[in-house]
Amino acid sequence: MTSKLAKGSFLLVLGAFLFRIGGYIYKVAMANLLGPSGYGILSFTWPLQNFLIMIATAGLPPAIAKHVSEYYAKDDPEMVKAVISISIRMMIALGLVFSVVIFVLAKPIAIGFFNNSQAIVPFQLIALITPFSVIVGALRGTFQGFYQMKNILITRAFELFFMVTVAVGLVFGGFYVAGAVVGTAVGFMMAMVAALYLFQRDVRGKINPPKKLLARSRRQLTTYDKYRVAKMLIIFSVPVVITGLAELALYDTGTLVIGHYMPSSDAGFFNVASTVARFPLIISMAVATSVLPAAAEAMSLNDHTLLRTYILQSYRYVSFIVMPLCVGTIVFAKPIISLLFGNAYIPGAQSLQILAAGMLFFTLYTISSSIAQGLGRPRLPMYVLIFGTTINIILSIILVPAIGINGGAIATTIAALVLMSILMWRTLILAHVSLPIVEFGKIIIASIAMGVVFLTFPQTKIYLIAALILSPFIYLGILSVIGGLKSEDVRMLYKVSSKLGPLSAIVNSLIRLIERFAR
Template sequence: MTDKKSKLASGSIIILLGSIILRLGGFIYRFILSRLLTTTGYGIVGLTLPFQNIFIIGASGGVPPAIAKYVSEYKAVDDKKMVHQIIITGLKLMIFMALLAAVIMFLISEPIAIGIWHKPEALLPLRLVALIIPFSIIVGALRGVFQGFYQMTYIFYSKFIEQIFTLIFAIILVLIGWYAAGAVLGTAIGFLMALLGSYYLFKTDMKKNYLNGNYEPITFKEELGLILKIFKFSIPVVISGVAEIFLYDTGTFFIGMFLPTLFAGFYTNASAIARIPLIISNSISTSVLPATSEASSLKNRELLKLYIHQSYRYTTLTTLPVSAFIMVFAAPIMSILFGKEYVPGASALWILVTGMFFFSIYLIGSSMCQGLGKPQKPMYALIIGAIVNMVLSFILIPRYGIAGAAFATTISTCLLMIITMYDLTKITSIHAPYLDMIKMFIASFVMIGMMYVVPQNILGMIIGGIIGSILYLAIVVFTKAIKRDDVVFIEHIANKTGPLKKYLDPVVRFIYNYTD
């Protein structure tokens, strides 16, 4: 396997491992709070999440990626003064926007909690979201600096600190009687500690070892020009980010409007489980962007075709069986992870996980479009999907409850997947490997049929998961839905399994010998 052919797989696996660790921390948080709070209390926490997400994305304005871009550019030419100035201007901008967003959140909390939702118990938690926003936005700026210096481990450390302290303080505050408000306040403390930890890393590394000189301040006019430069880069990023939040969280907002609070808790946990396949697709999409950009700049059509086909096959190969497993065992998964009280969330989970598979394919197409210099294409698709989701949620949730919210999201993600795949084909004149993907779909349907036969309990999940996975992989291999070049992806996964590697190596060799 050549370096270029294995680049996509190796990069994806590295990112995947970090994502799994962080996602695991998120599940521990939900697992514990689901048991410490009542379903109604946890539902209140769920209702605050869309506002946390949208204000963090909206107020940061895509500035962290801009900081990363310009820090890395100026550092590449060793222009320390401009590296320093980008960081200072970026932080000033983020602090101003953070405070503005916090004030707006505080002001709208009462009209939303009382006027729209008619849920006074949600008022204090919503107001506490205003406390989360400043810390989270400023720590986002420092993570942008880390990215610009290629210190990806520092980003991981920062997020790990955030998760650990959020979990600790949320549990303590809930136990001493702060209820749902304690969980939200715990998140604020988690971000505060992440901010302190991130600043310490910045000061002891970048500041001490690189930005250790005295730099003349620039004029107000020059700094204004720099702000406009940052904003110009940020606008497409923030539009896409806000549209993505609308796509994810519109259902939660309308559930708060039309349904009792506890249904927001059901849907919040169902949404978290449904997004598990996105761990895989996010890792692949992150790696495919620079790979696609490289192939495009080299004007190497064969290499571009290889990356496009590999991306679609990797994503479909891995996310389909995961989605199928979650779909079939939705009820026992909800019960095991969050308690029997959350089993009603299964009615949304089995639908929503289908939508997240569609979104996984969209993410791949979106990254490839960005790598080819066409970021507006997936942005437009995402905006269309967000609007469709809002309209459908308003119509379907009053009639079908949380299942209606899941249907609205699934239909919307299917639409934006189709639009983005069409756009990518039009840009590159390269079609997705439809025949291989159809074979994988057939294998997943067989897997689903087999898993429906076993009991819907823990033992059934284990037996069904093992036999179903073997059956799925056998069909994919024997129908030649994967190619020899794709086996490197499976090989990289096997290499990271520790003591299981010696048992998986014969399987990898068998697949490799059987493929073309």
């Protein structure tokens, strides 16, 4: 019953992990090539780039995923095609408009807000990204709706490979921050090429019935029908895009406020900390991507048992993996930053410790948000996120001038805690589901106990590597002893082990050792 969710989530977790590693290669390379000041300027472009993409896509990819999943389950290929084609047209039009807008506003933003003339050209080059990113976003939403998670990973692989290689080459060639931005544009362009090919290969046949079935299965949509589809998409997507913008504000308020009040090098320190702290989000994003169409399908089938299973499994998968990751990050913040970005960025270590806790809260919020969208309640995360983002903005403006970059980290963490508490509570009530508190409590206890063990380790790179090797044994061992390991966890571990190649034998030995404690 949970195989669709588990398989989709696992593929995305595995692929997103590799993608994030590649993203770290990109950021590590940029941080070392550009230095804290140049990297700080590059970090200013990311909030603007993400904001522009979110506005241009109008929040439609989640809407595409939801409605494609529903109409395909109802065997209505014409409505599936209408959802896809109308969404793509809307997104392309918006993408072109906002590309012009950001090009015109680049200079006023760089000079007026950041007081940095070196940011003008990189901001202008952001306009190159939007036309390609909106098409990629629409096609990824389509793949999500058909549970074709592998195709999403393929497009991300193309995006990453060309982004990294082109950006590094251009920065080496002397194009500084502008070269890094152009690399991102090329990455999206090649991802678009891959997505179009995969759409033709894997989706076209699903929405075009064979000729012998065409006469009795096809119905022509009228202009009014298409208007209703567009209205349906907009009604769903408007709160989603507002939610997305608020989410971006939650992520990037610290960087923007620091960029306004402090030198760009401080923004570089903060962005390094934020980048590392967000690592666990690849887990929650992968599960959230799978649970949205899964929840929508369960709702359309009126199957509460299936819905409850999807929800509980989603929270458990995320907590099971993310909690020990966050604890380990808090303990080894300095050597992590030193290993990845160099000693020049160690001033961001304390911010990383604070943000690691905040991202733990935000991962659970992310799952709740996706479930709420799948249940047809996109306004709920929107309202909660707007409230939390407002708290973050107010606290950042107060705390950053007073205590520096740590103020931005504290503001983000407090806001994330508020978001998680409110939305998780409301989503569970909406779905008529109760969390097994004792099970989740055991995960927390095992993670904290592991962290206490690692507190005795010296804060060096060698001991960090040792902790990475020992952490699965310590964490799973403690979890097994206190009765927190379930039989489904063991099955998931075996599935993960089967993908590890030569390491599978060693990992399987560990799993068999703890399997006897599983419930």
